[in-house]
Amino acid sequence: xxxxxxxxxxxxxxxxxxxxxxxxxxxxxxxxxxxxxxxxxxxxxxxxxxxxxxxxxxxxxxxxxxxxxxxxxxxxxxxxxxxxxxxxxxxxxxxxxxxxxxxxxxxxxxxxxxxxxxxxxxxxxxxxxxxxxxxxxxxxxxxxxxxxxxxxxxxxxxxxxxxxxxxxxxxxxxxxxxxxxxxxxxxxxxxxxxxxxxxxxxxxxxxxxxxxxxxxxxxxxxxxxxxxxxxxxxxxxxxxxxxxxxxxxxxxxxxxxxxxxxxxxxxxxxxxxxxxxxxxxxxxxxxxxxxxxxxxxxxxxxxxxxxxxxxxxxxxxxxxxxxxxxxxxxxxxxxxxxxxxx
Numbered sequence: 433x434x435x436x437x438x439x440x441x442x443x444x445x446x447x448x449x450x451x452x453x454x455x456x457x458x459x460x461x462x463x464x465x466x467x468x469x470x471x472x473x474x475x476x477x478x479x480x481x482x483x484x485x486x487x488x489x490x491x492x493x494x495x496x497x498x499x500x501x502x503x504x505x506x507x508x509x510x511x512x513x514x515x516x517x518x519x520x521x522x523x524x525x526x527x528x529x530x531x532x533x534x535x536x537x538x539x540x541x542x543x544x545x546x547x548x549x550x551x552x553x554x555x556x557x558x559x560x561x562x563x564x565x566x567x568x569x570x571x572x573x574x575x576x577x578x579x580x581x582x583x584x585x586x587x588x589x590x591x592x593x594x595x596x597x598x599x600x601x602x603x604x605x606x607x608x609x610x611x612x613x614x615x616x617x618x619x620x621x622x623x624x625x626x627x628x629x630x631x632x633x634x635x636x637x638x639x640x641x642x643x644x645x646x647x648x649x650x651x652x653x654x655x656x657x658x659x660x661x662x663x664x665x666x667x668x669x670x671x672x673x674x675x676x677x678x679x680x681x682x683x684x685x686x687x688x689x690x691x692x693x694x695x696x697x698x699x700x701x702x703x704x705x706x707x708x709x710x711x712x713x714x715x716x717x718x719x720x721x722x723x724x725x726x727x728x729x730x731x732x733x734x735x736x737x738x739x740x741x742x743x744x745x746x747x748x749x750x751x752x753x754x755x756x757x758x759x760x761x762x763x764x765x766x767x768x769x770x771x772x773x774x
Contacts, residue, residue, distance in 0.1 A: 502539060582749070
């Protein structure tokens with residue numbers, strides 16, 4: 433399916449500004465009758481049809497963008513990250529009278545099929561691609577369809593697609609440096625799903641920082657859920673010697689890890705310090721409250737929505753870097769003490 437012609441394409445063909453094209457197509461004053469006639473003729477010849485999201489940006493009809501999440505559906509009800517992300521996207525879109533279609537799938541093949549159905553039926557004007565993998569075939573699929581798309585990932589080359597990202601490498605480095613400054617010399621990380629780009633970025637940066645700091649590092653991957661967080665925590669706390677600090681890739685696994693530490697009679701933070709990613713309300717509901725890497729997830733989602741809206745309406749958008757997550761120290765981290773085992 434060929435790419436839809438845009439106002440930028442018409443402006444280039446007609447030799448006028450995009451603003452002049454907008455005036456002509458919307459029957460507004462500001463261009464001559466000859467220019468209006470020429471623009472309308474070129475638009476008809478190119479098969480131009482204003483997409484719904486672009487019309488919505490001009491306070492006209494309601495459009496839609498899509499977000500497909502390739503995770504178990506049960507995660508969405510308990511995962512603060514996705515709830516805040518969707519909240520930020522929806523808040524930005526509602527101000528533009530654009531709706532958000534969200535669907536959960538089991539794999540990327542099903543996700544690509546949804547893209548084909550959405551785009552073929554003109555159900556969406558663009559999509560946000562989440563959970564980007566190291567080798568991700570979704571980018572080739574959306575390019576082939578001509579479907580406007582923005583990736584939630586970076587930095588990196590996504591086949592010409594713009595992306596919205598934050599510097600995960602800098603954040604995990606800050607966490608490692610903080611723990612090393614407290615005196616920790618054996619640090620574990622309960623990472624996310626292997627193969628996800630942000631997991632690989634965090635893992636590489638974590639181990640590089642620990643090597644530079646002369647700290648022993650260990651990464652155990654999990655799936656962001658509480659059961660897998662508990663499993664991974666039991667594994668690292670059962671090691672001999674066990675780490676004196678753990679960094680978790682989300683807050684759900686960190687909260688689950690605190691429960692495991694209590695079951696194993698391992699005191700937080702006297703025996704083991706813990707740090708969570710994404711400083712949600714959960715981090716303040718446990719005792720001691722969790723030290724966390726804080727970022728504005730809703731703002732991150734809003735930036736992605738704005739970037740996609742620009743791509744849809746103008747035919748081009750630059751990649752955008754959002755604020756870097758920063759450390760908020762609370763009661764779950766301290767200098768390492770003697771491990772208590774009864």
